[in-house]
Ligand code: ADP
């Protein structure tokens with residue numbers, strides 16, 4: 308378990324970029340945390356680390372947004388608005404989960420039952436006592452060497 312504290316959006320972005328730089332094909336990152344906590348900021352960092360230059364935002368009207376131009380394919384899921392788990396089947400999620408790109412899933416807790424055993428989970432939390440821009444980022448399932 309890796310715990311990192313950030314005090315502004317840039318730091319969270321850079322953490323994402325560091326992880327994106329070292330990400331390997333087939334890895335699945337899950338991202339949990341309340342609205343406005345910084346999931347998309349983190350994701351934009353990951354995209355940067357994968358050498359994706361086009362803008363990355365939350366895929367609001369589709370469950371998954373595919374980026375092919377980086378070091379490897381990047382599959383950005385946001386399952387916040389998913390109504391039924393069947394919607395994941397309909398988009399053929401397993402081609403992404405078990406493909407040769409990197410998956411990142413915002414609000415992954417909503418599709419818990421579909422997640423494979425080996426995932427890297429990232430949880431972002433605020434702490435009002437530590438200031439408006441403070442975030443605690445807990446990463447589970449990632450080799451600690453990658454944080455050096
Ligand atoms: P989410 O995708 O989780 O709903 P966003 O990434 O869209 O959240 O928004 C996070 C907001 O919080 C941004 O406006 C960002 O500038 C701000 N922010 C402030 N401090 C931080 C921090 N330490 N890490 C990430 N974002 C931060």
Ligand code: MG
Pocket residue numbers: 346347365413
């Ligand atoms: Mg978001």
